[in-house]
Amino acid sequence: MLQVAQKTDDYLSRFAQLEARLAGDGATFLLPIRKKAIERFAQLGFPTTRQEDWRFTNVAPIARTAFGAATGDGEAVEAQQLATSALMQADWPRLVFVNGYVAPQLSSVGKLPGGARLESLAAVAHADPEALQQHLAGYADYQDHPFTALNTAFMEDGAYVHIPKGVYLEQPIHLVFVSTADAEPVVSHPRNLIVAETGSQATIIESYLGLGDGVYFTNAVTEIVVGENAVIDHYKVGREAQQAYHIGTTQIYQDRSSNASSHAVTIGGALVRNDINTVLDGEGAQCTLNGLYLVSGRQHVDNHLRVEHAKPHCDSREFFKGVLDGHGKAVFTGRIIVRKDAQKTDAKQTNMNLLLSDHAQVDTKPQLEIFANDVKCTHGATIGQIDENAMFYLRSRGLSEPASRSLMVYAFASEAIDRIQPQLLRAQLRQTLFDWLPEGHRLQDAR
Amino acid sequence: MLEIRNLHASVEGHEILKGVNLTVNAGELHSIMGPNGSGKSTLAQVLAGRDTYKVTQGEVLYEGRNLLEMDPDERARAGVFMAFQYPVEIPGVNTAYFLRAALNSIRKHRGLEELDAADFLDWVKDKMKLVDMDERLLNRSINEGFSGGEKKRGEILQMAVLEPKLAIMDETDSGLDIDALKIVARGVNTLRSADRAIIVITHYQRVLDYIVPDFVHVLIDGRIVRSGGKELALELEEKGYAGVEQKNAATEPITS
Ligand SMILES: Nc1ncnc2c1ncn2[C@@H]1O[C@H](COP(=O)(O)OP(=O)(O)OP(=O)(O)O)[C@@H](O)[C@H]1O
Numbered sequence: 001m002l003q004v005a006q007k008t009d010d011y012l013s014r015f016a017q018l019e020a021r022l023a024g025d026g027a028t029f030l031l032p033i034r035k036k037a038i039e040r041f042a043q044l045g046f047p048t049t050r051q052e053d054w055r056f057t058n059v060a061p062i063a064r065t066a067f068g069a070a071t072g073d074g075e076a077v078e079a080q081q082l083a084t085s086a087l088m089q090a091d092w093p094r095l096v097f098v099n100g101y102v103a104p105q106l107s108s109v110g111k112l113p114g115g116a117r118l119e120s121l122a123a124v125a126h127a128d129p130e131a132l133q134q135h136l137a138g139y140a141d142y143q144d145h146p147f148t149a150l151n152t153a154f155m156e157d158g159a160y161v162h163i164p165k166g167v168y169l170e171q172p173i174h175l176v177f178v179s180t181a182d183a184e185p186v187v188s189h190p191r192n193l194i195v196a197e198t199g200s201q202a203t204i205i206e207s208y209l210g211l212g213d214g215v216y217f218t219n220a221v222t223e224i225v226v227g228e229n230a231v232i233d234h235y236k237v238g239r240e241a242q243q244a245y246h247i248g249t250t251q252i253y254q255d256r257s258s259n260a261s262s263h264a265v266t267i268g269g270a271l272v273r274n275d276i277n278t279v280l281d282g283e284g285a286q287c288t289l290n291g292l293y294l295v296s297g298r299q300h301v302d303n304h305l306r307v308e309h310a311k312p313h314c315d316s317r318e319f320f321k322g323v324l325d326g327h328g329k330a331v332f333t334g335r336i337i338v339r340k341d342a343q344k345t346d347a348k349q350t351n352m353n354l355l356l357s358d359h360a361q362v363d364t365k366p367q368l369e370i371f372a373n374d375v376k377c378t379h380g381a382t383i384g385q386i387d388e389n390a391m392f393y394l395r396s397r398g399l400s401e402p403a404s405r406s407l408m409v410y411a412f413a414s415e416a417i418d419r420i421q422p423q424l425l426r427a428q429l430r431q432t433l434f435d436w437l438p439e440g441h442r443l444q445d446a447r
Numbered sequence: 448m449l450e451i452r453n454l455h456a457s458v459e460g461h462e463i464l465k466g467v468n469l470t471v472n473a474g475e476l477h478s479i480m481g482p483n484g485s486g487k488s489t490l491a492q493v494l495a496g497r498d499t500y501k502v503t504q505g506e507v508l509y510e511g512r513n514l515l516e517m518d519p520d521e522r523a524r525a526g527v528f529m530a531f532q533y534p535v536e537i538p539g540v541n542t543a544y545f546l547r548a549a550l551n552s553i554r555k556h557r558g559l560e561e562l563d564a565a566d567f568l569d570w571v572k573d574k575m576k577l578v579d580m581d582e583r584l585l586n587r588s589i590n591e592g593f594s595g596g597e598k599k600r601g602e603i604l605q606m607a608v609l610e611p612k613l614a615i616m617d618e619t620d621s622g623l624d625i626d627a628l629k630i631v632a633r634g635v636n637t638l639r640s641a642d643r644a645i646i647v648i649t650h651y652q653r654v655l656d657y658i659v660p661d662f663v664h665v666l667i668d669g670r671i672v673r674s675g676g677k678e679l680a681l682e683l684e685e686k687g688y689a690g691v692e693q694k695n696a697a698t699e700p701i702t703s
């Protein structure tokens with residue numbers, strides 16, 4: 001008999017404890033959903049590479065690790081430790097979570113204009129569960145995605161963001177998820193719900209940071225509901241620690257004439273999977289999914305995009321770039337589904353990869369499923385090396401080999417960074433790129 | 448300054464340079480002329496350090512050092528500059544940044560202070576006037592979307608900024624209209640000096656009306672078949688390469 005090295009049972013028994021603990025808590029509507037989700041997880045188990053959606057990403061290291069439940073240890077983190085990476089200098093409204101639980105002393109929300117809300121999901125679930133009922137767990141699919149099922153079963157805290165009709169938030173909202181694991185492997189299940197009502201506009205940044213050296217697993221889900229004519233710019237910056245596992249889903253639902261963008265920047269983590277899904281469910285909706293991944297050592301980064309064109313006249317743009325060094329591995333899957341009614345769909349997908357080492361590897365593929373006949377769908381993927389002609393040109397002017405190489409990588413990656421709107425975030429990521437490059441410090445005044 | 452002795456070079460197993468001999472002293476301007484495919488660019492690229500060309504025999508001394516042992520960037524820092532026949536477009540790399548980084552790497556090597564952005568701008572603005580280039584090109588990516596003429600003038604600009612000791616211009620005159628040609632020639636003539644050597648590789652005699660060489664060499668099939676003064680260019684114009692080759696097939700390496 002096949003011995004499956006999976007710690008599925010750990011999760012099931014822990015769920016029983018959670019259920020007992022949460023009995024009688026505010027959000028009663030969630031209990032049946034949690035139950036369905038854990039049952040589904042019990043059926044599905046962890047995915048294997050035999051499944052199409054996980055073909056190139058082996059989650060066995062996650063499946064066989066006995067993760068303890070993370071505890072919110074906000075006291076252990078000092079604001080100073082977060083200083084630069086968490087953009088603490090920005091006076092943006094900020095909620096900080098430590099190991100999945102809100103840390104009020106590190107957060108600074110202030111008063112948001114127009115009655116907008118930025119609160120801990122746990123607090124809202126306790127005090128005002130009706131606010132969550134309409135949308136929470138309504139979009140992220142826990143039937144087919146085992147990790148989303150786990151998150152749905154175990155979610156406790158995260159951010160609840162609500163932007164009322166017509167309200168424009170000028171300042172980005174910053175959600176910071178800090179992990180502190182050193183000794184015991186722990187798992188957290190951050191869950192965010194962002195609801196932008198009709199005609200509203202906001203920018204949301206999710207940052208994931210690892211401070212410890214230990215093994216941990218962040219299993220995050222963010223649901224974003226973009227109402228009619230609303231505009232949401234979403235950023236997810238993954239700077240997990242070296243030994244971290246990160247599986248995260250960004251699930252976007254878009255109504256008529258809405259405009260959503262989601263940028264996924266991945267720098268850290270041993271094994272990272274970003275599922276980024278959007279459903280264009282109203283005429284004239286537009287979405288832009290951008291991304292950048294810098295992969296080195298033995299890192300594995302998988303970006304799995306799914307854009308569903310459900311209604312006519314919607315545009316989608318995907319632009320992902322990756323730089324791979326060492327034995328780094330990246331996977332990019334761009335699935336575009338055009339439903340029968342979604343005529344006049346305009347979908348464009350680009351994935352470009354730059355390999356800096358012979359041992360780095362990329363698997364990239366588009367997956368188009370088109371059921372309408374009047375659509376425009378283009379896709380392009382490239383895997384290349386640094387242009388030797390360009391290298392020679394730079395070196396022939398006196399730039400050293402590493403400086404030339406760094407300059408070429410910088411130029412390649414900049415195209416993705418330039419698309420990031422909040423100036424402070426863009427500057428921070430540019431700095432991150434400099435730090436990542438071998439002679440990056442010499443490039444710092446490049447612009 | 449430069450001594451090329453019996454240089455043989457090949458690419459992908461094909462021998463292209465078949466024993467080139469050439470001596471160039473400081474203060475001299477040499478012109479190398481030759482038909483398509485004769486090996487002119489190969490010679491230029493070998494001197495600049497392009498490793499796709501394999502040197503199979505011979506040696507090159509630059510200021511008494513073995514040039515062939517030096518990396519391309521080392522050569523540049525030591526004062527060798529080649530203007531590319533086909534300048535490379537490098538999307539995403541800002542021209543001003545690139546030029547300043549190049550200049551500073553060379554200045555550092557020469558023991559001079561590195562220039563900050565403001566000082567560099569002053570430095571480069573003067574040079575841009577020399578080649579009649581729009582300052583806005585500095586903020587574009589290297590050669591990206593430049594016209595043919597802009598690319599060639601860009602090479603002269605780089606040369607003017609970097610102040611090499613040995614400049615090799617690979618067909619910088621090709622494809623230029625007469626006004627652009629005059630600008631390029633003005634750039635080159637301004638740089639002529641007693642401590643600098645210039646090699647002008649060209650296809651056409653026309654440029655030599657504006658840049659008057661001290662020596663002219665004819666390169667055919669990987670060998671210098673004739674060398675002479677500026678009047679050789681006129682003879683070439685008249686008789687063509689075939690005529691010149693027949694007249695004097697065996698040539699001594701010239702020393703000047
Ligand atoms: N990278 C290369 N790979 C293969 N063959 C090459 C390469 N570079 C040059 N050659 C060949 O070597 C020969 C000489 O080329 P080279 O470019 O040096 O000539 P050239 O004198 O500069 O010609 P042109 O006047 O056209 O610029 C040609 O036959 C050319 O096809």
Ligand SMILES: [Mg+2]
Pocket residue numbers: 487488489532617618
């Ligand atoms: Mg040539």
